[in-house]
Amino acid sequence: MKTMGFADAIDDALAQAMVDDSRVVVFGEDVHGLRTGLFVRFGEKRVRPAPISEAAFVGAAVGAAMAGLRPVVEVMMVDFIGVAVDALLNHAAKVEAFSGGKWKVPMVVRAPCGGGYGDGGQHEQSLWGWLAHIPGLTVVVPSNPADAGGLMLSAIEHEGPVVYLEHKLLASNMLDFLGSGGRKTVQYDVPAEGTCGSVPDGWMPIPLGKAAILHEGKDITLVSVAVGVHRCLEASAILKKKRISAGVLDLRTVSPLDKEALCQAVSRSGRLLVVDEDYRDFGLSGELAAVVLEAGIPMRYGRVCTEETIPYCREFEHQILPSTGRIVDAAIKLMDR
């Protein structure tokens, strides 16, 4: 075991995959600057800077994957995926179904996501539920370095299209680039265990669609991904002092969803609180409720999500994004009922 940062872990696992399989190529805007290590080690042919043409290069990733490559295509922030949605919605996600299962699209779209550093509502969205809504897309959202590396490996090995989202509060290079810009005068609420942690000496794939129970709890189950997981862990520690035993489930993959782990945890606690930095309405939080109810499990349910466009102002932003305080309050409310 050794210690590694979140972003370094992703690049390290990616490097391992690139060594093992010469079909793995990386392209996207500024990749020579954002992934300097990979650029120098693997050369420009395999780590290729792209023009600001997301519709073209994400679309090209689909074609390249169909024709034998294993592209890891970068979109600078998940917000910008809007420009390339057609490639994902109508192509990457459809080819396998349209071809009667005969043709697959093994590609990874890697994109930073998430807020908490005051960059405004066009640069801080999460969108994992919005993307997971599309059948045929796998959506991975790791919360710590070990998962980040292992899941990147499985994303690359997967035979279908995977959207791999890295939260900017966890990827310290991104936060430095976009948030602090080298300043010591700004502070962000960064979860330490998410940004840096122990990782295996050699990367092994972590299966897609498998959640991780980070904390057992018998009164209530807190479910989240990415930074939300760390806010849940903090909330769980506070709730413990109030004699509430709150379990924490890290989904790790939004789609496919680990329904079994979810249902097991909720059937034990009887209470589900979803903490989702993505938009509340018509998304992941409602989906989790549906899954549990469809399984016939009685429960009390609540959610702490982002309900509207994320404000630029740090103070408003803090109120809108799921915070530890909001989670604790919502959990206590669920206990009362």
Place this chain on the structure above:
Amino acid sequence: MGPDLWLLYRQMLRSRRFEEAVTDLWQKGRISGEMHLGIGEEAIAAGIVAHLQDGDAMALDHRGTPPLVMRGVDLSLILREFLGCADGICCGMGGHMHLFSREHLTASSGIVGSAGPIAAGFALAAQHLRPGNIAVAFFGDGAMNQGMLLESFNLAVAWKLPVLFVCKDNEWAIVTRSQHVTGGNLLERARSFGMPALEIDGADVEAVWNAAKQGVDRARKNNGPTFLLARCIRPEGHFLGYLPLRRSLESMIGMVGPIMHSLPARKGASPGERIASLGSITSLIGRTLTEKYSKRRDPIHHVRQRLRGEKARLNEIEKEVEKEIQQAVERALS
């Protein structure tokens, strides 16, 4: 008739001093997130905004502060926005990349290339509701590879929309040299859509003003869009705190670390390819530093040289502008 260089100089200086004040507040941590400045682009904004009238519209990119300042938006309202105050121009919701002023028909967006379609729509509305009014789209050379921008060129030509498409070409898209990822020639590209395309030195406000006049007149007469390619240099790099320009040891290590680690790593590209990658990184950094320290193409310096004969008048303008900005900052902070 030619431009009033004194007026243009004042506008450019207002924008420069304003963004210097913004830099200071950003450094102090009073402004969060990214901060893209238009320092180096002032002549382009000034030469174009000078032609705008009531009812004209602007679609701005992530570097929209100078055109807003020059269009006459209350400076302390912009600053209050950057500071994240509920009484900022967008109530603290937008920040510097998402600035809106409905009175000035001005919108900005951080989505690269999106100024094209929005300006086309502003122009369409002008065609229907305010004949004689026009729309301007400001964007960078990087945006010239974005499909939606190119599609809006075609739309504007096909529908004869009164738009001025303004490409502020600094030859960079963040850390990518545009020529490295762009085919052909941007002027030819614009022309191929069937609109006039003019190339100008974006550091020369008079040249910008003259070219803009042609495009604006054409649009006002309902003869369709024009494309301007204005060359410029932005000394501060992509945004404040731009990594290649930081001077701290920490950031040097951050930049060099992954390279030193990867260069000798077992398995990967051939030594020749690795050296080539290293070479391109070093030349990008070298180029960035040269632009930072070359005063040669500073638009403010350029116009000031033209006006240097009248020292007293220059001094007076400079004092007035200084005072205006200082007061705006004080008001914003109070």
